[in-house]
Amino acid sequence: MDYFSSQISRLIEELSRLPGVGAKSAQRLAFHIIGMPKEQVESLSNAIRDAKENVHYCKCCCTLTDDDICPICKSEKRNHKQIMVVENTRDLAAYEKTQKYEGVYHVLHGAISPMLGIGPADIRLKELMVRLEGDVEEVIIATNSSLEGETTAMYISKLIKPTGIKVSRIASGVPVGGDLEYIDEVTLLRALEGRVEL
């Protein structure tokens, strides 16, 4: 990129390292940023640095937060006896958007994957077990419906069962609005197995 001067090339290069940002869109973003008002650029640059500097794991549920304890763990409105286990903070956000779940969360930051060499000790399971020593009634396992997610769910359920705490798994089935014709066989079978009486 000799035709761009060094600072522009550097910005394009940095941006193109982000996920889903190819060479063309990095260039587009770079020129957009250069054309933005100075205060907005400062604000973007600072937000990036500040988030990295100040965000860490919540001491209770391990989600990403800039407080010691995240807003959900701190909230008195939530049911702290019900813990939903998710793989990452994005999954937590997805459930929060439903605005219906009133329990709290536990973020594993990964899933067990023998293929990738990720074992139970590499995810935040120990922290979950410590929480279960308190007053907990139910653990809802909401890991992904992938091989890794299922493996993790099985592992956690076997780990918790002996403690007598109720363990559940979110339902697998046909997505709402889904067209049966386009849904894979495994999901269809799961939906059949999980059928509920009307």
Add this chain to the structure above:
Amino acid sequence: MDYFSSQISRLIEELSRLPGVGAKSAQRLAFHIIGMPKEQVESLSNAIRDAKENVHYCKCCCTLTDDDICPICKSEKRNHKQIMVVENTRDLAAYEKTQKYEGVYHVLHGAISPMLGIGPADIRLKELMVRLEGDVEEVIIATNSSLEGETTAMYISKLIKPTGIKVSRIASGVPVGGDLEYIDEVTLLRALEGRVEL
């Protein structure tokens, strides 16, 4: 976004202001950035700020650069008697990628658009006319093939003709690899009008 703490929400908000970045991808980018090594985050944050601070218009061709004079205008290998007029630095980059054009450029930073209230005085035309007082043999107009680009091309050609300098316009026609069946009528007509003898 109460479920994210303030620094994460702020970063997502800043990122979602960028073109082509929706709420979902802003969230994905934000968590990716938080998970990146600290040095990489610093480097991205600084690249954004530095580019905005140091990039300005080249004193000669008006492209974006962090030098006084851009690398192309400085180069002795380029033919400074041939000036290609483009709408913005991205268009310059597109022609540079061909690696065949050996002249220099002039970047207008826009195109004449009566609809948007952009007149000849709002684009870098005055700077082009000053350059033409020097030793220039040809001006190649490579503005976009849109209404605004064509208007600008017409305007510039009328402005330059009296000076006796050769003015040309890049060809309009069927893109290489293009399937005639899917090309619009105006382009097909242009391709016919611009036919060359074999």
